[in-house]
Structure formats: structure tokens, C-alpha cells
Amino acid sequence: MNWAEKDKAYIWHPFTQMKLAGEAIHIERAEGCYLYSSNGDQYLDGISSWWVNIHGHAHPYIAEKIAQQCLQLEHVIFAGFTHTPAIKLAEKLLALLPGSFSKVFYSDNGSTAVEVALKMALQYWYNKGEIGKTKIIAFEDAYHGDTFGAMSVGARSVFTAAFQELLFDVVHIPLPSDDNIDQCTEMLQQMTSKGDVAAFIFEPLVLGAAGMKMYKPEHLDMLLAVAKRNGVLCIADEVMTGFGRSGKNFAIEHLVHRPDIICLSKGITGGFLPLSVTICTEDIYQAFYSDEATKALFHGHSYTANPVACAAALASMEILTQPETQQQIRLIAQEHHSFLQNIKDHPFIKGARQTGTILALEIKTTENTSYFNLIRDDAYNFCLGKGVLLRPLGNIIYFMPPYCITQTELQLVYGVIIDMLHYLQEKYT
Ligand SMILES: *Cc1c(COP(=O)(O)O)cnc(C)c1O
Secondary structure (H helix, E strand, O other), X not given: OOHHHHHHHHOOOOOOOOOOOOOOOOEEEEEEOEEEEOOOOEEEXXXXXXXXXXXXXXXXXXXXXXXXXXXXXXXXXXXXXXXXXXXXXXXXXXXXOOOOEEEEEEEOOHHHHHHHHHHHHHHHHHHOOOOOOOEEEEEOOOOOOOOHHHHHHOOOOOOOHHHHHHOOOOEEEOOOOOOOHHXXXXXHHHHHOOOOEEEEEEXXXXXXXXXXXXXXXXXXXXXXXXXXXXXXXXXXXXXXXXXXXXXXXXXXXXXXXXXOEEEEOHHHHOOOOOOEEEEEEHHHHHHHOOOOHHHOOOOOOOOOOOHHHHHHHHHHHHHHHOHHHHHHHHHHHHHHHHHHHHXXXXXXXXXXXXXXXXXXXXXOOOOOOOOOOHHHHHHHHHHHHXXXXXXXXXXXXXXXXOOOOOHHHHHHHHHHHHHHHHHHHHHHO
């Protein structure tokens, strides 16, 4: 069997209907913004490989730090034992984050970071003897991951239909906009004034998987003010927006109010290794800190705080905080902004939006906006054919490149997007 046949024979790919899927593209190596396939094609990675890669592929500095760490300490159980990379990373994260976060809890992907946050919030109230405080509030279109707790707080859709009965009840509120912000705050006020709400979980500024839906920091601040006034814990899921995506290191830096818990993953290791953190305030930590063993947070994973992943994260953060990287983030944001001004009145565009390094265009369709939109496959294939990897969410085309992308490469991708719009318009109108 060749590689393609073996792939088909042995592998079940994520988010993929295997019967309908074409052959997966076999990537042999990658460097900077580019993926190189085994049959000689190259693709500019316009989605940072599912939003994880922030400094470009195979970054030599991160690779070197990983290699060094592998020869020093590859892994050790994290209960009863500790190590320097985990301590250093926690210290660095706490220093870089705004607000008064206090403790870092490690896990290994965005979904588990969210599970940990939910368990922290629920047990916080339980440990305090507030037994009835178990309700969670989330946005209607939210995406927080694929495990059961994370699915429960996410949107109900075809993705969760098979598990519907098994998901715990969550109260969903609409995403705020200029039109409904008063209703949203009123709704939240009513829900949270009864005293049975444990937490409000949200993706700050951008709802990623929902189709890069964006909302104003002022609106989120208004909701946070209500939640805080009524003693509801606030959980910021920055799994996607963290580490520069929003134009600032963290999206919560655009806010006045601070969450009690923040979840980070995806960009944390620069896209090298799975790692995540759930970071909380001292107040939350204190509800678990006790002479009673039963008040502990009984959660952990085999690879909790893997030293190699922590070393990668430390290297990635070093690169992130360098002035050149910060300048690159500003450049991408500016270029996106200019492109948006040019494209927003395009007859085939229904809406165009941007937050920092994330650009999203909503294509006009007669069908409803949905993941299964035909346009999606056409757009995806067209761009791949032009050597650019963009993976639309339904009819939402988005572009969020690694920060090492050059101005020329940005222009190249904008050009492909314009050509793609032209192609789709010809085909569908
Ligand atoms: C991707 C994502 C998750 C889930 O992270 P995984 O590492 O894929 O489990 C959670 N929340 C948000 C906002 C995400 O974008």
C-alpha cells in the first residue's frame, strides 16, 4: 500500500465524514508559513493549522529548546513532584496576564482547560457550602471544545445532536450587539439575581468555531459587570484568542473587568505540543486550600505539565514578547484592516469583520449560513489550488496567519481571496 492507501486503511480523521472525504494531503515538512506536501506542492498556512501555530512552522528556537528539554527531563508525574519548566512558565504567564491571577493549573488541550475551569467554578461554590449554585451561563453560539462538559456549555447543533440528552443544562444567552445589548444585560440580570448561577463562560471578543463572530469589548464589559455584581464567577475561554490573536497578548486586555478564571491553549506552545492552562484568582484557590483533604481539586491528566511542552511554551512566549513579533502583530492587524476597507463593499460579501490578526468574511448565499454549505468546499478547494490553506467555516472565510507572515505573503493571500470571490460569484450567480 502507498501512504494514501495506508492512511485510508488505518486512520480516522477528526471532524471528517470518512466516506465522503477526499484523500488527505500528505505533509512532509513545514517551515515558516509554508506546508510542503510529499508530491511537491506547497501551501501557505492561512489558518495557522487550526489556530495553534503563532510563530511559523518548525521554528528553530522552539525546536532547539524542546530538544534540550528532552535530553534533560522528558516527563515526570506532577503530583508530589515538580520541575523548573512548569514553575518558570507559571511565573511568566502570571506576570504577562493582566489582573490579579494567582494560580496555574496544567492540562493538555483546550477542552480539558475548559473542563477544569467548570469544575473549579462548580466546586468553588460546593466547597463554600453553597450547594444550589450549579447553573452555568454561556453564549448561544459558543464553542468550548469537544468533551462532555465543554460540549454542554457550547452551542447545540448537529455536532452535539447525538449527545443532546446527556449534556448538562446550560442557560444560553445571545451574543450582544448594538441592537440587543440592553436585552442581554437585562436577561443576565434576571438569570443571575436568583443566586443559583455558578459561572458565566465566554470567548472574549471572538467566537471562533461559531464562524469568527465578533462583539464589542464594551458589551462584554457590561455583561461582566452584571455577573460580578451578582456573585457569578466569570470564565474567559481564551483558547483561541490568547497569545496575540486579538491584537493584544490576551483579549481580556481589551476589557475593564477581569475574569476569575482564564483558559489558554492552542498558541501556547507556538503550535508544537499539546498543552493548556486554567488560571484562577487567589479567591478561587482559597476555596480549595484547606485542612480537609476532600476540598482538593480532584483532577489531573497523565501528561499534566509535561516538561517538554512547558519548555516549548516558554520559548514561544519569549518570541511573542519580542518587539519584532509585537510589530508583526500590529502589521497584520493594519494590513487586514486596509484589506477589509477594500473588500467590504464587494457584491458577494455580506459582512466583513476583524479583530487583531483575525480577518473574517461572510459570503452572500441564498442558503442559510451553515457548515455544510456547498460554497465552503468550493472556496476551500479553490484556495488550495492556489497554494493557500484557508478552511472556511460554512460560508465564513477567515484568515489568521502565523505572525511571521510577510507583507508580500499577506497581499498574496488577499489576492487569492479576491480571485476566489470572483470564481464563486461566477459559479453561484
Ligand atoms: C479550539 C477551542 C477549544 C478546544 O480546544 P481543543 O484543544 O481543540 O480541545 C476550546 N475553546 C475555544 C475557544 C477553542 O477555540
